[in-house]
Each structure stands twice: as structure tokens, then as C-alpha cells.
Amino acid sequence: MDDLLQISRLTKQFGGLVAVSDVSFSVREGEILSIIGPNGAGKSTLFKLASSFLRPTAGEVRFRGERISGLAPHVVARRGVVRTFQETTIFKGMTVRENVIIAHQLRANASLLGYYFASSVARRDEAEFGRSADEILAFLGLDGIRNDPAVTLPHGHLRALGIAIGLATNPTVLLLDEPFAGMNHDETMRAVEIVLGVRRRGVTVLLVEHDMPAVMQISDRIVVLNFGEKIAEGTPAEIQQNQKVIEAYLGVEDESIGI
Amino acid sequence: MSSTSKLFSALAFLLVTLVAVPWLITVTRRLDLYYTLTSVALLAIASGGVWLTFYIGRINIGQAAFALMGGYVSAILVVTYGVPFWLTLPLAGLFCAVASILIGLPILRLRGVYFAMVTLVLTEVARLLALALPVTNGAKGLVNIPLPGSTTLFGVTLIPDFATLANPRLTFYLISVVLMVICYAGLYRLVHSRVGRLCLSLQQNEELASSIGVNVAYLRVVIYAVSSLLGGLGGAMFVAISQSIYPSSFTITDSINFMLNCFLGGLGYVFGPILGTFLLYFGWDLLFQTGRLQLLIFSSVLIALMLILPNGLLSLRLFRRSKG
Ligand SMILES: Nc1ncnc2c1ncn2[C@@H]1O[C@H](COP(=O)(O)OP(=O)(O)O)[C@@H](O)[C@H]1O
Numbered sequence: 001m002d003d004l005l006q007i008s009r010l011t012k013q014f015g016g017l018v019a020v021s022d023v024s025f026s027v028r029e030g031e032i033l034s035i036i037g038p039n040g041a042g043k044s045t046l047f048k049l050a051s052s053f054l055r056p057t058a059g060e061v062r063f064r065g066e067r068i069s070g071l072a073p074h075v076v077a078r079r080g081v082v083r084t085f086q087e088t089t090i091f092k093g094m095t096v097r098e099n100v101i102i103a104h105q106l107r108a109n110a111s112l113l114g115y116y117f118a119s120s121v122a123r124r125d126e127a128e129f130g131r132s133a134d135e136i137l138a139f140l141g142l143d144g145i146r147n148d149p150a151v152t153l154p155h156g157h158l159r160a161l162g163i164a165i166g167l168a169t170n171p172t173v174l175l176l177d178e179p180f181a182g183m184n185h186d187e188t189m190r191a192v193e194i195v196l197g198v199r200r201r202g203v204t205v206l207l208v209e210h211d212m213p214a215v216m217q218i219s220d221r222i223v224v225l226n227f228g229e230k231i232a233e234g235t236p237a238e239i240q241q242n243q244k245v246i247e248a249y250l251g252v253e254d255e256s257i258g259i
Numbered sequence: 260m261s262s263t264s265k266l267f268s269a270l271a272f273l274l275v276t277l278v279a280v281p282w283l284i285t286v287t288r289r290l291d292l293y294y295t296l297t298s299v300a301l302l303a304i305a306s307g308g309v310w311l312t313f314y315i316g317r318i319n320i321g322q323a324a325f326a327l328m329g330g331y332v333s334a335i336l337v338v339t340y341g342v343p344f345w346l347t348l349p350l351a352g353l354f355c356a357v358a359s360i361l362i363g364l365p366i367l368r369l370r371g372v373y374f375a376m377v378t379l380v381l382t383e384v385a386r387l388l389a390l391a392l393p394v395t396n397g398a399k400g401l402v403n404i405p406l407p408g409s410t411t412l413f414g415v416t417l418i419p420d421f422a423t424l425a426n427p428r429l430t431f432y433l434i435s436v437v438l439m440v441i442c443y444a445g446l447y448r449l450v451h452s453r454v455g456r457l458c459l460s461l462q463q464n465e466e467l468a469s470s471i472g473v474n475v476a477y478l479r480v481v482i483y484a485v486s487s488l489l490g491g492l493g494g495a496m497f498v499a500i501s502q503s504i505y506p507s508s509f510t511i512t513d514s515i516n517f518m519l520n521c522f523l524g525g526l527g528y529v530f531g532p533i534l535g536t537f538l539l540y541f542g543w544d545l546l547f548q549t550g551r552l553q554l555l556i557f558s559s560v561l562i563a564l565m566l567i568l569p570n571g572l573l574s575l576r577l578f579r580r581s582k583g
């Protein structure tokens with residue numbers, strides 16, 4: 001399998017605090033790779049580095065061999081590396097469908113002037129975005145609420161909408177920050193199905209997650225962070241046996257890593 | 260609204276402003292109202308620009324700087340270089356748009372109160388520049404600016420020479436209203452096109468917008484340029500009517516008023532600033548009789564209105580509808 005995304009010796013300091021310290025690993029095409037670790041381990045920071053929302057203090061991120069760290073987020077997104085956010089990040093003043101339609105911007109062929117004057121390219125774009133949005137909403141089971149204002153959605157639907165927004169960009173790699181956070185068991189199981197479905201669409205998934213059973217069930221491989229450092233990498237089975245990982249999570253609760 | 264009722268509303272607005280109002284003014288002999296209403300139309304154009312920056316999530320208290328800039332560009336071109344006014348009008352708008360791109364590139368990174376403060380300072384910088392630069396003639400300003408000449412297209416006189424008109428005030432009024440309608444038609448189209456939704460994506464979440472591929476920095480600058488263009492057009496037209504411009508022609512008070520016009524009408528309604536400008540302008544004049552209390556009453560009413568109707572006066576209409 002090919003390495004799609006290479007994280008090499010990535011370090012991020014905030015003042016004196018080293019949030020991510022000399023972390024290296026690769027994401028392979030078509031896999032689901034999860035980053036886990038206790039609170040404050042640096043997962044979200046690593047995530048922002050990978051999607052170029054933060055500049056690394058040292059090290060770099062390469063996508064298909066080309067350096068992407070330091071590029072503007074929308075440029076990185078255009079290359080195919082797209083993130084959704086930990087916070088329930090959606091466009092709150094729009095309906096569900098409007099959210100997904102606007103998220104097609106990466107596929108836009110028309111210019112601002114084109115959209116303004118409704119050029120033929122713009123009209124083709126908009127028809128295509130509408131069609132694709134409906135397809136994505138149906139895929140995620142959101143078609144029943146497509147015209148609801150996004151603010152009124154319950155938690156589970158919000159996450160699904162976040163993923164719908166991510167899918168609309170037609171990503172090669174989708175980075176999901178805690179897609180199962182705050183969900184009950186049923187909601188999590190449905191979300192797991194969605195993420196598996198996303199991968200079936202040919203999208204490589206990199207996710208940060210707290211919910212250990214879900215991570216163990218869904219991931220091909222797992223990277224474990226503790227105090228900003230990578231302490232383990234391997235298949236779910238390997239991670240569950242890893243002594244360092246067990247120690248890092250000791251004092252939390254044993255079942256929280258799904259042993 | 261369906262498209263027929265939209266068309267009907269637009270026609271009704273034109274009929275009222277271009278026919279009914281002049282007729283009423285003639286009947287009541289209140290010719291002074293022409294000047295007031297012309298001012299409202301032009302200030303509404305500048306306010307529309309401020310409204311647009313609100314639409315991308317920026318509080319803009321710097322529009323007076325561009326109104327002043329537009330006014331000076333037009334006045335200098337007319338007075339010093341003898342360029343016909345109707346040519347200086349688009350040039351003034353364009354000049355402001357280009358200037359705002361240069362200014363906007365660094366300052367549009369700022370958000371919230373920081374952007375607001377910088378734009379406020381910008382207004383003051385513009386005034387100080389107007390005082391200091393040789394071309395602006397300092398505090399004495401530019402006066403006795405000739406009235407706009409005629410403009411023809413393919414031999415047809417579109418706008419007559421103002422100096423030959425029996426009633427230039429009516430013509431100024433009509434032209435200003437038409438200019439306002441054109442500007443707001445442009446804004447309306449912008450808001451209802453995909454560009455408008457891209458603007459909203461910035462207003463609602465810039466980070467997410469950039470992660471879905473919106474070129475946030477570019478869109479911000481484009482919108483700010485359009486906003487400043489409107490400020491420049493309004494300012495240039497204003498100067499043509501008053502036939503004079505001073506560094507104090509547009510000040511921080513105007514910048515704040517442009518912003519208040521938007522609040523008052525409603526930030527969610529593209530035509531909000533027209534209503535806001537109209538009410539604020541007339542409200543201020545009506546309170547003139549109260550003398551020293553004018554500002555106190557004015558401010559209190561504004562604060563009360565914003566507390567009671569945080570989404571502006573036009574939200575009343577929706578409220579009534581959802582109740583009924
Ligand atoms: N913007 C920031 N400025 C300063 N410190 C930060 C910033 N972002 C994160 N940190 C710190 O970096 C560490 C790692 O945070 P984070 O990546 O959010 O961890 P996780 O997502 O694993 O809980 C924490 O100690 C956090 O306080």
C-alpha cells in the first residue's frame with residue numbers, strides 16, 4: 001500500500017509548552033488510521049498540523065510526496081486533504097442542504113463574477129452541487145431534514161452534517177476530529193457505519209477519537225500519543241497489548257481502552 | 260416572495276420615489292426636502308457598503324474614509340483637471356476600490372473589535388491626510404466646484420447640463436435615487452447568488468469556510484473593495500451636489516452613522532440600510548427642536564430600538580407574518 005500522507009518529525013511548541021514532539025508516521029491509501037491518547041496529549045494539535053491549520057515548529061507533512069505544511073488551508077484542501085472539526089462546526093445560519101451545497105466550493109469551476117452573472121459554467125456548477133448534495137444527504141440518512149436550519153439539529157445529526165460537509169469537498173484524505181464525541185451507544189454505532197461507508201467511497205480516513213471501543217472496531221491502524229510524543233503504533237490488537245499504552249491510560253479506567 | 264411580487268414591490272418603490280415624492284414636494288412647496296432625500300439616497304449607498312462588510316462578518320466603522328476619498332478624487336479631477344463629473348464618478352469609485360484592496364489586505368486579517376477599531380482610525384487618518392496633502396487644499400477645502408455638465412450617449416442626452424436646469428435639485432434627486440436603486444439591485448443580486456452564500460460562510464465560520472476550499476482572504480478583499488466602491492460613489496455624488504468638500508465633510512460621526520443605519524434597518528436584510536438611513540436622517544432632523552437634548556434622546560431611542568429589535572426594524576415584518 002502507498003503512503004498517502006507522511007508526517008515526519010513534526011513538532012509544535014506553544015511558548016514553552018511542547019504540544020507535539022517529534023512525531024512521525026504515515027497514512028496509507030484507503031485505510032482508517034486513528035490517533036488516540038489521553039486529554040491534552042496533542043491530538044488536536046497534530047490534527048491541525050496535518051491539515052495545515054497550524055504551522056509546525058519543526059518537521060513537515062507531505063501529501064503524495066509533496067510538502068503541504070505551511071500552505072494555506074484552502075490550498076491544502078484543494079489538494080485533497082480536508083478536515084472536519086472537533087467543535088460542532090457547521091454554518092449555523094444555513095439549512096442542512098445549504099451547508100452541503102456551499103461545501104462544494106472545492107469543485108467550483110466558475111469565478112465569483114461567473115456566479116454573480118450566472119454564467120453557463122456557474123449554472124452547471126450549481127446544478128451539479130445540488131445533485132451531489134442530495135446524494136450525500138441520502139447517503140448519510142439526512143435527506144429527511146435537508147431543509148431544517150442547521151442550528152436546530154440534535155447532536156448525532158450535527159456530526160453527520162459535519163461529515164457531509166467533508167464529503168462534499170470530494171477529499172482524498174478526510175480528517176475527522178472526534179466524530180463520536182458526546183454520542184450515546186446507538187448514535188456511535190450509526191456514526192461508525194457512516195465512517196466505514198466513507199472509506200468504502202474510496203476516501204482515506206484519519207481520525208482522532210476518545211471512544212476506545214469504537215476506535216478498536218473501526219481502525220486499521222492506531223497511533224498513540226502521550227504528552228505530545230508517539231508512544232505506539234500498530235493494529236488495534238497490537239495496541240491493546242502494548243505495555244506503554246496501558247501505562248499511559250492507567251489511572252483513567254481500564255475499560256476505556258477497550259481491554 | 261414570488262418573483263412577480265418582487266417585481267411589483269420594485270415598481271412600487273420606483274413609482275413612489277420617482278413620481279409620487281416629486282409630486283408631493285411640488286404640491287406642498289417643500290423644495291428643501293429634495294436636498295434631504297437626495298442625501299438619504301447617497302448616504303444609503305455608502306451604508307450599503309458597510310452592510311456588505313457586516314455580511315462577511317466585519318464591523319466597518321471606516322466608510323467615511325472612502326466617502327471622503329471618493330469625494331476628493333472626483334472634486335480634484337473636476338476642478339484641477341477639468342474631467343467631466345460623470346466620468347469622475349466611476350473613477351472615484353474605482354480609486355476607492357483599489358485603495359481599499361491595499362488597505363484591506365493587511366487589516367482584514369483582524370476580526371471583531373480589532374477590525375472595527377482599525378477602520379475607525381482609518382476615518383481619522385483620511386481626515387488628517389485631507390488636511391495635509393497639497394492637492395486637497397487643506398482645511399480650506401475645494402469650493403465652487405462646477406455643477407455636472409451634460410452627458411450624451413450616441414447623440415442622446417442622458418443627463419442635461421445642470422447649470423442650464425430650472426430645477427437642478429429635482430434632477431439631482433432623481434439621479435441619486437436611480438443610482439441608489441442600481442447599487443442596491445447589484446447588492447441584491449450579490450446576496451442572492453452563490454457569492455452571497457460564500458460571504459455568509461465567512462460570517463458564520465471562517466475556519467470552516469477555508470477548510471472547504473473558500474479562498475477566504477481573496478473573498479474578504481473583493482467584498483471590502485465593493486463596499487468601499489459604494490462609499491466612494493456616495494461620497495463623490497454628495498460632493499457634486501454640495502459643490503464643495505472639506506476634510507470635515509465626512510468624519511467619524513458619519514462612519515458611525517453608516518454603521519447605525521445598518522443596525523437599525525437590520526443586518527439580515529439587504530434593503531435594511533435604506534430604511535435605516537431614512538429613519539436616522541429624519542429622526543435626527545425631527546429632534547432638532549429639542550435643542551440640547553437632541554443627542555440624548557436620539558441615542559436613547561437607538562439603544563432602546565437595538566435592545567427591543569436586535570435584528571433591525573425589517574425583522575418586524577417577518578414577526579408579523581409568523582404570528583399571522
Ligand atoms: N493554541 C494553543 N496555544 C497554547 N497552547 C495550546 C494551544 N492549543 C493546544 N495547546 C496545548 O497543547 C496541549 C495539547 O492540546 P491538544 O492538542 O488540544 O490535546 P488533545 O486534543 O489531545 O486533548 C495542551 O496542553 C493544550 O493546552
Ligand SMILES: [Mg+2]
Pocket residue numbers: 043044045086
Ligand atoms: Mg482535542
